[in-house]
Amino acid sequence: MTDGTGGDANGGVADDAVADAGDDGEPDVETLIMEATYRALRTHGYADLSVAHIAEEFEKSKSLLYYHYDSKDDLLAGFLEFAGDRFLAMLAEAERDADDPVGTLRALVDIYLAAELDEEMSEAQRAIIDLRAQAVSEPRFREEFTRIDRSIRERLVSAVADGVDAGVFPLDVDPETAGSSVLSMLTGAMVQRHTAADDAVTPVRSAVHGYLDDLAVEDPEGDDGA
Amino acid sequence: MTDGTGGDANGGVADDAVADAGDDGEPDVETLIMEATYRALRTHGYADLSVAHIAEEFEKSKSLLYYHYDSKDDLLAGFLEFAGDRFLAMLAEAERDADDPVGTLRALVDIYLAAELDEEMSEAQRAIIDLRAQAVSEPRFREEFTRIDRSIRERLVSAVADGVDAGVFPLDVDPETAGSSVLSMLTGAMVQRHTAADDAVTPVRSAVHGYLDDLAVEDPEGDDGA
Numbered sequence: 001m002t003d004g005t006g007g008d009a010n011g012g013v014a015d016d017a018v019a020d021a022g023d024d025g026e027p028d029v030e031t032l033i034m035e036a037t038y039r040a041l042r043t044h045g046y047a048d049l050s051v052a053h054i055a056e057e058f059e060k061s062k063s064l065l066y067y068h069y070d071s072k073d074d075l076l077a078g079f080l081e082f083a084g085d086r087f088l089a090m091l092a093e094a095e096r097d098a099d100d101p102v103g104t105l106r107a108l109v110d111i112y113l114a115a116e117l118d119e120e121m122s123e124a125q126r127a128i129i130d131l132r133a134q135a136v137s138e139p140r141f142r143e144e145f146t147r148i149d150r151s152i153r154e155r156l157v158s159a160v161a162d163g164v165d166a167g168v169f170p171l172d173v174d175p176e177t178a179g180s181s182v183l184s185m186l187t188g189a190m191v192q193r194h195t196a197a198d199d200a201v202t203p204v205r206s207a208v209h210g211y212l213d214d215l216a217v218e219d220p221e222g223d224d225g226a
Numbered sequence: 227m228t229d230g231t232g233g234d235a236n237g238g239v240a241d242d243a244v245a246d247a248g249d250d251g252e253p254d255v256e257t258l259i260m261e262a263t264y265r266a267l268r269t270h271g272y273a274d275l276s277v278a279h280i281a282e283e284f285e286k287s288k289s290l291l292y293y294h295y296d297s298k299d300d301l302l303a304g305f306l307e308f309a310g311d312r313f314l315a316m317l318a319e320a321e322r323d324a325d326d327p328v329g330t331l332r333a334l335v336d337i338y339l340a341a342e343l344d345e346e347m348s349e350a351q352r353a354i355i356d357l358r359a360q361a362v363s364e365p366r367f368r369e370e371f372t373r374i375d376r377s378i379r380e381r382l383v384s385a386v387a388d389g390v391d392a393g394v395f396p397l398d399v400d401p402e403t404a405g406s407s408v409l410s411m412l413t414g415a416m417v418q419r420h421t422a423a424d425d426a427v428t429p430v431r432s433a434v435h436g437y438l439d440d441l442a443v444e445d446p447e448g449d450d451g452a
Contacts, residue, residue: 045363047273126362133359135421136352137271146423153424177436180429181411188414195361197372198379203406210403 033058033065034082037075042123046130051075077140080131083124084148091155101163102216105182106209108156112186113193113205126194153183169215182208259284259291260308263301268349272356277301303366306357309350310374317381327389328442331408332435334382338412339419339431352420379409395441408434 027035036058044053051072055062069075094107117125135141157179163169185204192200253261262283270279277298281288295301320333343351361367383405389395411430418426 130359132421133356145421149422177429177433181433184414184426184430185411188410195358195371196375200410203403204410207403207407
C-alpha cells in the first residue's frame with residue numbers, strides 16, 4: 001500500500017460494507033441502505049439521482065428506506081459519513097503499518113494518489129468528487145467534508161510534527177503549514193485526475209516524495225539515510 | 227492583484243462580459259447567452275438547471291437560444307470555454323504586470339487564493355467547482371478543464387523555468403514537477419475553501435510564498451534579496 005501502486009486506494013468506500021456484519025453474519029440495514037445509495041450514485045450521478053433510484057437498488061423492504069430517510073440529500077449525507085469513516089479507517093491502518101513519520105506520510109500520499117487505480121476505486125473517487133461539489137451549497141455535505149479534511153490534515157500535521165520531534169525533519173518546518181499544503185496538493189491532484197486529461201498525479205506524487213526525501217536528508221541515527 | 231487581497235480573483239468570468247461589445251457598443255448574442263447561462267447556473271446549480279432556466283435569464287429572443295443550443299450541457303460547455311478564456315486572459319495580464327519570474331508566480335497564486343473573495347468572485351468559483359465535478363462524466367467539460375489546466379500549468383512551469391534560467395531558482399529545481407505541484411495545490415485549496423469549513427487557503431498561500439522565498443534565497447544581482 002505504500003509503494004504507490006496500491007489498488008486499495010482513496011474511497012474504497014462501500015463495496016466492503018458487508019464487513020459490518022452483525023452477530024448473525026448479516027450486514028445491518030443501514031449498511032445495506034448505504035450500499036444501495038452508493039450503487040445508485042455511481043449509476044446516475046448526483047444530478048440525476050432520485051430516492052426512487054436508491055430504492056431500486058435496495059433489495060430489502062423499500063418502505064424501510066422511505067421510513068428512515070426523507071430525501072436523497074439525507075441519504076447522501078448518511079453515505080458521506082459512512083464512506084468517510086471507512087476512508088479514515090483505511091488511513092489509520094496505513095499509519096499503524098508505517099514504521100516512522102516519513103513512512104506514514106508516504107503511505108497517506110500513496111493512498112490518495114495510487115499510480116494505478118482499479119475501476120472500483122476510480123468510481124469511488126469520482127462519486128466523492130461529485131458530492132464534494134455539492135458541498136458548496138449543501139451544509140450537511142460540507143460538514144462531512146470538513147470532518148474528513150480535518151481528520152486527514154491532523155494525521156498529516158502530526159506525522160510532520162513527529163518527524164520534527166524525531167529529528168528527521170528540520171526544526172524550522174512548520175507542521176501546520178506543511179500538512180495543509182500536502183492535503184491541498186493531494187485533493188487537487190485527485191480532482192484533476194478525474195476531471196482533466198493530463199497526468200497530474202505522477203508529478204505531484206514525485207514532488208511530495210521528493211520533498212520528503214529532501215527534508216529527511218539526514219538519518220538521526222547517523223546511518224546512511226533511508 | 228499581487229498582494230493576496232485582490233478581489234479580482236479566479237473566475238471573474240462573466241459579469242464583465244459586456245466588455246465584449248461589438249462596434250455598435252452592444253455585446254454580441256453569444257456573450258448575452260453566456261451571461262444568461264452563468265446567471266442561471268449561479269441560481270440553480272448544475273443539478274437543478276434546465277435550458278428553460280437559461281432562457282428565462284436571456285432577455286433577447288428565446289428562440290435564438292433554442293436555435294443555437296440543444297441542451298444545457300451544450301450551453302455549459304460553451305460557457306466553460308467563455309469563462310476559461312476570460313480567466314486565462316486575467317492570468318496573462320497578471321503575468322505582463324509582474325516584474326520577474328517570482329513575481330509572476332506570486333501573482334498567479336494570489337489570483338487563485340486571494341485572501342478575501344468578494345461575493346461575485348466567490349460565486350464564480352463555486353459555479354466552476356460545480357462544473358468541474360461534472361467533467362468526471364461529460365467529455366466536453368473535461369476537454370475545457372484540460373485546456374484550462376494545461377494553459378495554467380504551462381504558465382507556472384515557464385515561470386519556474388525562467389527563474390532557473392535567471393539564476394533566481396537553483397538549477398536542480400525541475401520546472402515541470404514544481405509547476406504541476408503548485409497547480410494541484412491551488413486547485414485543491416480552492417476546492418476546499420468552498421466545500422469545507424476550515425481555512426485551507428491561508429496556510430497554502432503562505433506555504434507557496436514561503437517555498438518561493440526559500441528557493442529564491444539569493445538575489446542574482448548580489449543585492450540584499452527582494
